[in-house]
Amino acid sequence: MPIRDVINSSVACKDGLLAMRKLFGLSSFALLLLLLLPATAAAYIDPGAGSILLQGVLGAIAIAATVVAGYWRSLRRFIARAAGGRRRGDG
Numbered sequence: 001m002p003i004r005d006v007i008n009s010s011v012a013c014k015d016g017l018l019a020m021r022k023l024f025g026l027s028s029f030a031l032l033l034l035l036l037l038p039a040t041a042a043a044y045i046d047p048g049a050g051s052i053l054l055q056g057v058l059g060a061i062a063i064a065a066t067v068v069a070g071y072w073r074s075l076r077r078f079i080a081r082a083a084g085g086r087r088r089g090d091g
């Protein structure tokens with residue numbers, strides 16, 4: 001291995017260590033800030049939050065109804081075949 005490659009790899013290693021030290025320093029600073037912040041938050045939930053929740057529930061019900069309506073014909077046909085009943089127009 002030429003000496004030039006050894007020197008370049010050691011420089012790259014030093015740059016990597018420097019980058020790791022900077023990252024460790026920033027991470028330590030961020031952790032210190034998180035520890036110094038208060039643990040509880042004074043939050044306010046406005047009336048609009050309840051309407052958004054209601055809208056989500058109603059949307060889920062609408063989606064379920066649409067899926068059931070889409071499969072209703074197939075479901076009726078399956079139940080009719082399973083029960084052995086007649087279809088319309090048979091008699």
